[in-house]
Amino acid sequence: MSVVALSELLGASVRDATGAVRGRVREVAIAPQDHLTRVAYLIVKTSDGERTLTPDAITSAGASVRAATDMSAWERFVPSDGVLLLKRDLLDQQIIDIHGRKVVRVNDVEIE
Numbered sequence: 283m284s285v286v287a288l289s290e291l292l293g294a295s296v297r298d299a300t301g302a303v304r305g306r307v308r309e310v311a312i313a314p315q316d317h318l319t320r321v322a323y324l325i326v327k328t329s330d331g332e333r334t335l336t337p338d339a340i341t342s343a344g345a346s347v348r349a350a351t352d353m354s355a356w357e358r359f360v361p362s363d364g365v366l367l368l369k370r371d372l373l374d375q376q377i378i379d380i381h382g383r384k385v386v387r388v389n390d391v392e393i394e
Contacts, residue, residue: 293307294344296347304329307347331358333353334359373388373389373390
């Protein structure tokens with residue numbers, strides 16, 4: 283399994299099943315109520331608005347993201363409460379490291 287840095291994933295081009303570039307990754311979302319550490323979906327900025335791409339619809343991720351489905355199958359993004367957006371809510375924020383008992387700044391996040 284590969285590890286991708288959040289900073290590498292943000293802004294990455296997103297290709298659909300045909301290989302055509304359909305947009306760029308704007309945000310990575312986690313739904314803590316469903317699973318604390320699993321990515322719920324990527325928010326992709328497309329020419330048709332923002333859409334969500336779930337992990338099971340992704341065949342590869344890194345400097346570019348490849349989807350297994352066409353863009354028409356991607357749902358429109360609807361903001362909701364209870365979703366943690368990694369770029370907005372975590373990146374470049376100060377958090378408390380309870381194990382080291384200190385405040386640290388989040389410079390990047392590794393996603394497996």
